[in-house]
Amino acid sequence: MPAKAVNNVVVNDEKEKASIEQRSPAESFEARADDDAELLAPEVRQAAERRLVRLLDARLMPTIIIIFIMNYIDRVAITSAKLQGLTQDLNLTDLQYTTxxxxxxxTYVPAQIxxxxxxxxxxxxxxxxxxxxxxxxLVSALxxxxxxxxxxxxxxxxIGLPEAAFYPGAMYLLSRWYTRKELAFRGAIIYGGLLVSNAFxxxxxxxxxxxxxxxMGIAAWRWLFYIEGAITICVGLLAMLLLPDYPHNTRWLTPAQRRLAQVRLAEDAGEADEDGQHETAFSGFMMAIKDPKxxxxxxxxxSQLLGLSFVNFFPTIVDTMxxxxxxxxxxxxxxxxxxTIVCATNAWHADRTGERFFHHCAPWWGVIVGYIIGVTTMTTAGRYIAMFLMACGYAGFxxxxxxxxxxxxxxPAKRSAAIGLVNGFGNIGxxxxxxxxxxQWGPQYHQSMYIGIAAMGLATVLSxxxxxxxxxxxxxLAREEAEALNNPDHRQRIEDAARLEGLTFEEVVERKKGIRYLY
Structure with missing residues (x-):
């Protein structure tokens, strides 16, 4: 149901709406002022924000992590099934298995956008x-x-169609709740679910x-798909009870918590995290594709996922020992x-420092070292050390x-389209x-590793x-901030942020001067 504006308050909860509609304009204004005072008062704001983040961490993060674990377990189950007779039972040639x-x-790539x-x-x-x-x-079980x-x-x-909704969707959902300084660590913790899923x-x-x-007369590799698919369906049912919606309409948050969630994101970017009146999904897509970044x-x-594509063959590579x-x-x-440990540590430090490039690329350089070891030795110890370095490369991704x-x-329309474009096109790698x-290149896989080295080098240059x-x-930005205020859409978002935070327009403009891109 669409949100209704009552006395300039955006209301999504029906009980809250009825309560506000019964108030006189004076009572509504006073109630709103009391809520704002309670929310933004310095003595309670910090504690309230910590409680909100803890609540999100307790519900949103574990749910997404568990889904991510099942996401990759289902996707790469076929690589484990191959070791137990899948290709023989289905009469697959090497080329057919690769296909x-x-x-x-x-389907996974184009559906993400x-x-x-x-x-x-x-x-x-x-x-x-x-x-x-x-x-x-369900498809995995079938x-x-x-x-x-x-x-x-x-x-x-x-299976590629529904899976396409998850990772870019999860990262977009996180970006609607967490600030820039909170996002890298939590994004990496979620991606740690992928890395743990390879272990589990x-x-x-x-x-x-x-x-x-x-x-029951059934081959073990078939049981693998039945059992993992059934677990995934149960996880999906549970996720409906745990996942939030957006800061303005999540039902298991109080009105004050929903407002705080919106205010903290507006403060983080210097403008409201809302689409303008004329910003649609298509306009967001066009804005994203026109941004040269x-x-x-x-x-x-x-390029980086091409360099990391060993993940789909990891058991096969280890089997060469x-x-x-x-x-x-x-x-x-x-x-x-x-x-997983490297991924979490790297992201935690990226949040603490606000630096992105070196935290993004350094793990790839470890993959390059792993590939170099792989092409120079076939000893068990050397190959296994290379496996560790290669796996840790996902801390960069x-x-x-x-x-x-x-x-x-x-x-947000541009941000959601950009995440879908990048992750979708990236999976072409x-x-x-x-x-x-x-x-035919095994068991050495030298040609594969040379391609990986070149791909990681190109990814580093582009980063x-x-x-x-x-x-x-x-x-x-430092030169053009004053001129940007003449842009109606830009000015409207700053006015929305001022309204959310109970600040003057000038105060938000002054604070926005400290907002810069992280690199």
Whole structure:
């Protein structure tokens, strides 16, 4: 139901609306003033904000992390199933198996952009995201009933559509709740769910593949899809109860908490985190694609994911060390545990310092070192050390959507489109990478690693270009702030921020002079 303005107060809760409508104008104004005084009073503001962030951390973060764990477990289950006879049972050639890996991205990549545009326009993301989770869980379970190449190709195509809604959607949802200084660490914690999922996925797969073979006359790899898909559907149902909507309409927050959530984001950017009157999903898309930073981010993300595409073949690469299926899957766990720790530590330090470029690129340089080790030795110890360095490279990717959100903060329509564009186009790197780890190049995979080194080098150069652009934009902001106030849309957002915070227009303008892009 659309929000209703009552005495200049945006109201989304029906009980709150009825209560306000029964007041006289004087009583409504006094109640609003009392709420503002309680909210913004220095002696309570800091404690209230800490309580709000803790509440979000307790509900939003664990829910998204668990979904993310299931997201990647479902997506890469096929790599574990391959070790236990999937390709033999379905009579897949090496090229067909590679196509099965790659075809997911044919729907996953293009669907991310419209999905994020939809997410920015709907009012209840706590329904939209969980419904997508349940759909991909169902498709994942159905993968277990396939009996030929056509069937598994269809499943992989359809699982890409609902999965496309999740990661860029989750990062956009976080950007609607957390400030710039809070976002990197929490974004990385969520991405840590992906890294942990590689560890948990291998453990779960080892247990299922090792203990379910032949149960009820069903192959173990089919049980892997049935069980993981069923768990994902249950997680989706639970997420409907836990996920928030947006700061102005989340039902399990009090009116004062909703207002505080809006005020703190307005303070963080110097303007309200709301779309202007004439800003639509399409206009946000056009603003994003015309921003020169966005195409560079897109190519940079594509290049880094090409360099990180080993993730889709991680068990296969570890299998080159010559151990049994169970031991191979167990050996996959420690690199991803370390990668999760590195990811969280790197993002925490990025938030503390406000620096983005080196925190983004340094983990990639570790991947390059890992590839160099991989092409110079086939010893078990050397290859396994390389696995650790390669896995830790995802600590850099974890900051990509965060950096996009920092570099393209307003309006929300533009930010949501930018995140979808960057992550969507970036996953073309995974699509290409599906064909760069050719079975005929194993067990050394030297050609694959050379491609990875080149891709990481290009991503580093493009990240440096983005850094220079943001430095230049910060300097330009300092020169043009006074002129920007003559822009009606820009002025309106600052007026909205002033209204939310109970400040004068001049006070918000003065504070906004300290707002700059993070690089």
């Amino acid at each position: 099965v890996i790659a075809v997911l991205y044919a 419209p999905s994020n545009m939809i997410l920015n326009r709907i009012s209840r993301p706590h329904y939209y995201i969980p419904c997508c989770v349940m759909v991909w869980g 993968t277990g009933v396939t009996h030929d190449y056509t069937g598994i190709i269809i499943c992989r195509l359809f 996925g291998s453990l779960i797969a080892a247990g299922i593949l090792g203990g379910m073979e032949g149960k 966005v195409p560079i981010f897109m190519v940079m993300c594509c 010559g151990y049994s299926t169970t031991i191979t899957l167990l050996l996959c766990v420690p690199p991803w545990i370390l990668a 974890a900051l990509t959507a965060v950096w996009v959100s920092n570099a393209i903060p307003r309006p 995974n699509l290409i990478g599906s064909f760069t780890w050719e079975a 440096l270009v983005i850094r220079f652009m943001l430095v230049a934009q910060n300097k330009q």
